[in-house]
Amino acid sequence: xxxxxxxxxxxxxxxxxxxxxxxxxxxxxxxxxxxxxxxxxxxxxxxxxxxxxxxxxxxxxxxxxxxxxxxxxxxxxxxxxxxxxxxxxxxxxxxxxxxxxxxxxxxxxxxxxxxxxxxxxxxxxxxxxxxxxxxxxxxxxxxxxxxxxxxxxxxxxxxxxxxxxxxxxxxxxxxxxxxxxxxxxxxxxxxxxxxxxxxxxxxxxxxxxxxxxxxxxxxxxxxxxxxxxxxxxxxxxxxxxxxxxxxxxxxxxxxxxxxxxxxxxxxxxxxxxxxxxxxxxxxxxxxxxxxxxxxxxxxxxxxxxxxxxxxxxxxxxxxxxxxxxxxxxxxxxxxxxxxxxxxxxxxxxxxxxxxxxxxxxxxxxxxxxxxxxxxxxxxxxxxxxxxxxxxxxxxxxxxxxxxxxxxxxxxxxxxxxxxxxxxxxxxxxxxxxxxxxxxxxxxxxxxxxxxx
RNA sequence: GGUGGGAUGGCCGAGCGGUUAGGUCGCGGACUGCAAAUCCGCUUACAGCGGUUCAACUCCGCUUCCCACCUCCA
Numbered sequence: 445x446x447x448x449x450x451x452x453x454x455x456x457x458x459x460x461x462x463x464x465x466x467x468x469x470x471x472x473x474x475x476x477x478x479x480x481x482x483x484x485x486x487x488x489x490x491x492x493x494x495x496x497x498x499x500x501x502x503x504x505x506x507x508x509x510x511x512x513x514x515x516x517x518x519x520x521x522x523x524x525x526x527x528x529x530x531x532x533x534x535x536x537x538x539x540x541x542x543x544x545x546x547x548x549x550x551x552x553x554x555x556x557x558x559x560x561x562x563x564x565x566x567x568x569x570x571x572x573x574x575x576x577x578x579x580x581x582x583x584x585x586x587x588x589x590x591x592x593x594x595x596x597x598x599x600x601x602x603x604x605x606x607x608x609x610x611x612x613x614x615x616x617x618x619x620x621x622x623x624x625x626x627x628x629x630x631x632x633x634x635x636x637x638x639x640x641x642x643x644x645x646x647x648x649x650x651x652x653x654x655x656x657x658x659x660x661x662x663x664x665x666x667x668x669x670x671x672x673x674x675x676x677x678x679x680x681x682x683x684x685x686x687x688x689x690x691x692x693x694x695x696x697x698x699x700x701x702x703x704x705x706x707x708x709x710x711x712x713x714x715x716x717x718x719x720x721x722x723x724x725x726x727x728x729x730x731x732x733x734x735x736x737x738x739x740x741x742x743x744x745x746x747x748x749x750x751x752x753x754x755x756x757x758x759x760x761x762x763x764x765x766x767x768x769x770x771x772x773x774x775x776x777x778x779x780x781x782x783x784x785x786x787x788x789x790x791x792x793x794x795x796x797x798x799x800x801x802x803x804x805x806x807x808x809x810x811x812x813x814x815x816x817x818x819x820x821x822x823x824x825x826x827x828x829x830x831x832x833x834x835x836x837x838x839x840x841x842x843x844x845x846x847x848x849x850x851x852x853x854x855x856x857x858x859x860x861x862x863x864x865x866x867x868x869x870x871x872x873x874x875x876x877x878x879x880x881x882x883x884x885x886x887x888x889x890x891x892x893x894x895x896x
Numbered sequence: 897g898g899u900g901g902g903a904u905g906g907c908c909g910a911g912c913g914g915u916u917a918g919g920u921c922g923c924g925g926a927c928u929g930c931a932a933a934u935c936c937g938c939u940u941a942c943a944g945c946g947g948u949u950c951a952a953c954u955c956c957g958c959u960u961c962c963c964a965c966c967u968c969c970a
Binding site: 454474475480484486488490602603604626653673675676678679681703704705711713743747749756758759760762766769770793800801802804807808809812815816861866882883884 | 898899900901902907909917918919920928930931932933934935962964965966967968969970
């Protein structure tokens with residue numbers, strides 16, 4: 445039985461499909477105005493672990509991840525570059541998908557882009573206007589009136605009667621009836637340039653939140669199982685999604701919400717001014733692999749802040765090498781009881797609110813026992829664990845063919861060793877290392893593997 | 897001011913009212929021609945002050961410090 449913490453109720457609950465043994469999951473995706481950074485990927489990796497754990501438990505899944513390809517930042521970027529919005533965002537959409545592969549993140553079933561769903565959004569806004577929950581302002585924007593939706597604040601658990609007007613709340617939004625009201629549709633303005641769509645309220649573009657309500661309901665239904673994102677999305681984004689959807693349909697929008705915490709880098713918030721801001725590409729260019737990065741991102745509980753440091757990447761590299769050494773001597777076959785025990789621990793861990801650190805502890809328990817047994821038919825157990833972790837077999841250095849030159853040196857070294865000519869043996873080991881191969885002497889002679 | 901999450905051994909990071917987290921690093925040992933890998937052992941930590949309890953890192957209170965959100969940053 446899989447349990448997760450529901451942000452809506454703030455309690456641990458069983459996650460089970462509303463219907464058809466299928467979890468319908470909506471995950472807030474990237475705004476494609478730049479390369480995504482590792483903080484973004486902490487969220488996407490968390491969602492990947494969630495997805496995989498659902499599948500691990502024998503449930504089916506239908507996952508939708510949106511691509512926000514129209515907003516202030518994308519418009520600004522496109523207009524600054526003097527190219528159409530679609531051309532500008534295409535580059536970052538492509539980069540995003542490449543990055544998902546780098547991190548071994550499974551594909552969602554649908555990746556709807558906001559700009560492909562303007563009619564659906566207009567329809568939803570129209571419905572809210574008809575119901576009298578939304579209103580048009582003088583400049584042609586449409587706002588959602590939070591006062592007209594009694595449940596407003598139920599996700600964030602905010603009591604709006606006792607809030608200070610937020611410091612970040614700009615004072616220049618005269619058109620709103622209430623400071624809490626948010627835009628469903630934004631009237632065209634000069635800085636939008638060529639970006640805009642016609643609507644019943646004039647030319648403009650959708651507000652940020654409306655795309656998620658419109659697209660999630662289109663692909664998953666008016667009520668669905670699960671919706672996730674980073675903790676910063678909880679308010680206002682997700683709160684507003686609920687308001688838009690439930691005000692329009694009169695039905696519950698989502699039964700379970702999950703949010704992951706932020707990551708810090710070297711103990712500090714990631715920011716460009718601190719020089720600790722990294723995209724995934726920044727790290728791979730430094731020689732870190734997606735596999736190592738995935739390991740670090742999954743090695744803390746999703747609900748807790750994660751400190752991302754280069755020392756953690758180094759630890760990950762060594763830990764993964766140890767796993768590799770172990771899986772190399774694991775074999776196929778019926779798993780022994782001592783291995784099954786670790787799988788049970790593993791299963792209990794991931795089903796307990798995706799406790800990946802404990803899952804890793806179970807994995808390393810299997811590693812230790814396998815080593816102690818000098819191997820064993822545990823490949824199937826590793827594979828089963830890796831259905832969730834996606835880190836054991838992913839991106840392992842391929843079983844590359846040993847080049848003839850290296851083979852010749854190995855033969856020579858075997859001869860030297862037979863003659864107990866240790867100096868020559870060591871010399872040849874260094875020579876082979878220079879070619880990029882590591883030699884180890886075991887009971888059954890030499891073995892080689894590519895150096896990292 | 898409101899709400900939520902934290903403070904665990906050199907570093908990262910779980911956890912629970914009494915039982916080994918785990919990884920990495922360090923030290924010692926076994927094995928090895930040496931090395932690597934592997935195995936065994938050790939370094940026995942829970943911000944501070946009170947309280948509850950037979951027993952608290954784990955519950956309660958207070959204090960200090962940190963982080964996040966409070967209207968468009970995962």
